[in-house]
Amino acid sequence: MKKFLDLGPQPLANSYVLKKNLGRKEKKFHLIVGFNPKNYLVSILNTVSKEKMFNKDYPYKSSESKTMRYSFAKLASKLIKKFDPNFVIEIGSNDGAFIKNFNKNKVVGVEPCKNLAQITKKKKYKTYPYFWNLDLAKKITKKKKADLIYSANTLSHIKNFNEIFKAIRFSLSHRGVLVLEDPSLLECIKKVAYDQFYCEHLYVFSTISLQKILDKFKLEIFDIENISTHGGSNRYFIKKKENNFFRINKKVKNEINKELSYGLNNFSTYKKFAKKVMTSKIKLLKIFKKIKDKRKTIIGYGATAKSCTVLNFCGIKKNFIDYFYDTTSFKINKYLPGTKILIKKYNRLKKKNVDYVFLGAWNFKDEILKKEKNFIRQGGKFITHVPYPKVF
Numbered sequence: 001m002k003k004f005l006d007l008g009p010q011p012l013a014n015s016y017v018l019k020k021n022l023g024r025k026e027k028k029f030h031l032i033v034g035f036n037p038k039n040y041l042v043s044i045l046n047t048v049s050k051e052k053m054f055n056k057d058y059p060y061k062s063s064e065s066k067t068m069r070y071s072f073a074k075l076a077s078k079l080i081k082k083f084d085p086n087f088v089i090e091i092g093s094n095d096g097a098f099i100k101n102f103n104k105n106k107v108v109g110v111e112p113c114k115n116l117a118q119i120t121k122k123k124k125y126k127t128y129p130y131f132w133n134l135d136l137a138k139k140i141t142k143k144k145k146a147d148l149i150y151s152a153n154t155l156s157h158i159k160n161f162n163e164i165f166k167a168i169r170f171s172l173s174h175r176g177v178l179v180l181e182d183p184s185l186l187e188c189i190k191k192v193a194y195d196q197f198y199c200e201h202l203y204v205f206s207t208i209s210l211q212k213i214l215d216k217f218k219l220e221i222f223d224i225e226n227i228s229t230h231g232g233s234n235r236y237f238i239k240k241k242e243n244n245f246f247r248i249n250k251k252v253k254n255e256i257n258k259e260l261s262y263g264l265n266n267f268s269t270y271k272k273f274a275k276k277v278m279t280s281k282i283k284l285l286k287i288f289k290k291i292k293d294k295r296k297t298i299i300g301y302g303a304t305a306k307s308c309t310v311l312n313f314c315g316i317k318k319n320f321i322d323y324f325y326d327t328t329s330f331k332i333n334k335y336l337p338g339t340k341i342l343i344k345k346y347n348r349l350k351k352k353n354v355d356y357v358f359l360g361a362w363n364f365k366d367e368i369l370k371k372e373k374n375f376i377r378q379g380g381k382f383i384t385h386v387p388y389p390k391v392f
């Protein structure tokens with residue numbers, strides 16, 4: 001593993017702080033990102049135990065975003081049409097935003113965060129409140145194997161590939177398809193979105209790295225879609241190598257060629273990226289300082305895990321951002337890890353209260369700008385660091 005980026009000491013990104021705990025010392029870890037020249041995998045070097053990150057206090061709920069709800073519904077109907085699955089498993093089913101689009105008898109979720117797994121229970125959807133592994137896979141697929149396994153933004157959280165893919169291979173039916181979604185490394189590098197790296201994102205996959213890993217389990221990517229989720233992701237369609245129900249789409253080769261011509265197989269690409277990250281930090285701080293010199297108010301919008309990396313890496317604290325707005329009930333009245341900036345319940349932006357808004361949830365930029373048309377009309381401005389720091 002060759003290191004290329006040091007994002008400094010960081011708290012656990014989704015460990016929002018209660019007021020009563022503000023005085024307590026937070027757990028920190030050193031966020032360093034590296035590249036493995038053998039399998040092209042980009043990953044963080046110091047990891048935090050999964051039990052510390054994914055527990056009953058996990059704050060992220062898929063259903064709270066309109067964009068996510070809509071895209072899950074659309075995707076489910078597309079997958080039903082395409083694969084007509086008799087049995088579906090979702091790994092990392094969160095609060096059931098995806099599985100609820102399927103017939104209750106044909107789908108199960110796997111979700112180790114018990115607060116989330118509990119939510120689907122009320123709606124009579126079966127959710128196993130455990131980490132995905134071979135034992136669980138054997139239990140779930142005892143009677144029938146899965147024609148579709150779906151997992152979005154979950155595999156990048158899991159350290160032990162061997163166990164995960166072994167369990168997936170075991171669970172797939174002879175015509176079974178695994179659909180994986182994760183942030184795209186190519187998009188992350190192109191957009192200088194270094195905030196894709198935080199404690200939970202152990203990896204940011206490229207197609208070339210994922211295919212190398214899948215090879216070991218006799219699995220292969222047969223189709224791929226570039227999607228806008230999480231600021232630019234890939235949706236991979238994967239099958240067992242011996243499954244001849246599907247042909248390999250030429251989009252797979254195209255994506256691989258795109259990645260190779262960008263140099264995702266070369267360490268030098270990552271060194272260049274790291275330099276751009278340092279420049280991004282300097283520019284962002286300049287923007288904040290300039291605004292504050294004019295005594296204008298800045299708040300944050302979307303207290304994301306991603307913003308935790310940016311704020312802590314750049315040293316943007318309460319001196320720059322008064323508070324964050326967020327719609328996630330669990331985060332409200334808590335404080336962002338590390339920087340201890342207060343998170344308030346979302347209120348429509350008004351120019352009379354706020355001059356500038358830092359886009360923590362830049363991945364929902366379109367949805368947010370649409371919602372805040374009035375603020376923009378009144379002369380309100382946004383700050384973003386992606387793809388480069390700017391005010392707009």
Ligand code: TYD
Nearest residue numbers: 302303304305306325326327328361364367
């Ligand atoms: P998310 O996309 O999950 O980012 P990360 O994985 O980095 O945490 O988080 C989006 C956050 O933004 C979530 O807390 C909800 C918040 N949000 C708003 O407050 N208002 C909005 O209009 C949108 C779209 C999101």
